Amino acid sequence: MASLLLSGCSEPSASSDQAQTQTEPSIDSLFAQYYEERLHLYPLEATQAGDARYNDQLPNSIAQAFRTEEQQFFTRYREQLQRYDRAQLDPEQQISYDILKWECDIALESLHYPTHLTPINQFYSLQLTIGQWAGGTGAQPFETPEDYENWLRRLEAFAVWADTAIANMRQGIAQAYVLPRALTEKVIPQMAALAQGPVEHHLFYTPVTRLPDRLSAEEQQRLTQDYKDAVQHMVIPTFQKLHAFFRDEYLPASRNTAGISALEGGKAYYAHQIKTYTTTDMTADEVFALGQREVERLSAEMETVKQQVGFEGDLKAFFDHVRTRQELMPYREPQQVIDHFNDIYERMQPNLRTLFDLVPKTPFEVRRTEAFREQSASAEYNQGSLDGTRPGIFYVPIPDVQHYNVFADEDLFLHEAIPGHHYQISLQQENDRLPDFRKTLWYSAYGEGWALYCESLGKELGLYEDPYQYFGMLSAEMHRAIRLVVDAGIHAKGWTREEAIQYSLDHEAEPEESIVAEVERYMSWPGQALSYKVGQLKIRELRARAEETLGDQFDIREFHNQVLESGCLPLAVLEAKVDRWLDKKKGA
Structure with a gap:
């Protein structure tokens, strides 16, 4: 590295x-x-x-x-x-x-870099954040008349932003600085879903269907009318404009290439993105080679599990077996999936205290991903508020419950929820010794690296007793190793979308529709997918260094405190901090 x-x-x-x-x-x-x-x-x-x-x-x-x-x-x-x-x-x-x-x-x-020329994509951009908050259950509060009025003013500003986005993307068309066609095709139905009524069934109307009872009848009537007017005369027309623009103007101008290096200045921008998301000076070639080594190592571990369960056939056939095994798709109601994750949490709780003595106060919930973005969403964690009044939320997309495969769910919970993102982010936000600007910082290499490291703690937490669940952990780590190869392949080596999809299909057990969504995610967000494995490997390296240096004096809880107590850090700062701790322990 x-x-x-x-x-x-x-x-x-x-x-x-x-x-x-x-x-x-x-x-x-x-x-x-x-x-x-x-x-x-x-x-x-x-x-x-x-x-x-x-x-x-x-x-x-x-x-x-x-x-x-x-x-x-x-x-x-x-x-x-x-x-x-x-x-x-x-x-x-x-x-x-x-x-x-x-x-x-x-x-x-x-x-x-001219990122303002491509302000909208299918995976992460403002219209998706606004849509997520519009349902009234996200970060935007809806408790008082002022709260409801605040959101209407934000929607007015969003309409202005949307007009600017169209103007900027027209400039991008003129400069041949545009999204890949495959991404534009995914944006169009997202816009279409919000570009039509009836008003009373529109996502952005939802907050007034949940008006607090303590509001007076006059306030409720006024706010209901205000939201009805806003959705009919501002929100729907805004998304109609966006939908028509993407369908009629932007799609014909979208490019057939997948990677950012196809654009002017794209190679330099990708180098910047690697630096941003890994907080290292790694080159694209180094990222690609690291990924290949990790894919080879994990493939060997997967072979061992395949033999353990007695599957006859090669590893690629075993992937198909895992994807389609009916016993791994046991649910018929979405709530059963949510209950399943809550059960994982209950099973691991007794062992958490053996690994951690820092525990967040912020409450935690598992929720189903909202319908409007569920088809293209990944499982994700949304942090709670600084004061702990809004819980941390683990969102699970369940677009088709009958085909929901549980083989990686224990691993997924460790990453997205506990002790992954919920512990790390909540402890950071609750730490009054940090200056305020550090309580909300996010470095993907640290935060996602920590979450991926947490996936390896499953056996220590009493999980992964089922070999398919352990294979799920290996698959998730393989998924992040593949990202190193595929992200660098797309953005630095000229890989096509189809080549990236096929490489993923050849090396992991994710269903094809998930792999397609993932590859298109990498296309929309160059470099971000590299952060997971780079950060995880650094934390693993630091743990091994501490175990070797301290021997019998090594305490896993103390090591985890060192990693977590200062909040999100660039990796070089984390390494220097752990080294100072080890020097102090050796000199004690």
Whole structure:
């Protein structure tokens, strides 16, 4: 693996080696000021964190004026940070210094690329977030008349954003900077589903079907009419415009290539994405080679399980067996799937305390993914609010319950829920020793790496007793190893969508429709899929180093505390932190 790279981890340069002046505010004040200004710039982050001050705001984040504001914001904080002597800070402040410098540097670097020309895709973009929150059960609160009015103002801003998106994508057409055709084809039905009535059955009308009883009859009547008008005269027309644009203009102009390198500046952008999502200086070739090695290793482990269950035939035939085995598709009602995950949680709870003594206070729920996005969604975790009043939610898509295969569900719960994302994110948000800007930080290599590492804890937690469930864990890890090969293949080596799909079919047991959705996810989000395996391998490496260094003194709970207690970190910062801990333990 390539060496890790993090701006700010080396000794400060001459320009940043100036001592703090007597009139300079404390660096903790700078961290607090950065967080406050950032929430104003990115109000959806505030809402996600449970901060209601900006719940009516939605900046036009793809307009040139906003991009200019971003550049000024991150430039200003990078310059202010350089006034402090990092060597004079305490260890936790040094971590915050390194993180803030990374945040500013990577954000400014990202503004070099024309991402505003492709602001909409089928997997992650604003119209999907707005749709998810529109149902009234997401991060946007719907408790008071003001809450309901705040959402209407956000919808007005979204309509402006949508007009800008169309204008930007027309500019992208003129510059041949467009989405792959396969992705556009998936966007069109998403838009169509929200471009029609009846109003009373529309997703965006849902909040007024759940008006709190404590509201007066007059308030309920007024809000109901306001939402009816908004859906009929603003929301539906907005999605009609988007649908018509994608169907009539954008689809004919969409490209036949799959990878970002096919676009002007695409190779440089992919290198930036690798850096962003792995927090390393790995090259695309190094990523691709690492993936190939991991695929080979995991294939050998899968062969062992295949022999254990007595299956005769090659590994590819065993994948088909797992995909189609009726005993692994036992459910007929979606609620049975939800109950199944809750049962996994109950079975593992007694063993959690042997691995963890840091336990989050934030409540947790398992929910079915909303119908409007279920067909193309993956299982996912949405964090709770900072104050713990909104639970962490593990969303499970169940588009066809009779074909829902449970073979990887124990592994999936460990990753998306407990002790994966729910423990890591909730503990970070609840840690009052962290400056506020670090409580909501997300580095995919750390967060997804931690969640993938947690998948390997199943046997220690009393799971994976069924060999098919253990095969599910191997399959999930193989899935992330395949991502290294396929993501780099698509975006750096000219692979087609079909080649990527076939490579996945040849090496994992996921059903073909899931593999197609995954490959198209990689096409829409270059580099993000690399973060899981790179982060997991680093955490595994650090655990092995700690076990070897400490021997009988190694305590798995203490190691997990070291990984979790400082929140999300770039991998180089995490490694330096663990090494300091080991040096201190050895010297004790």
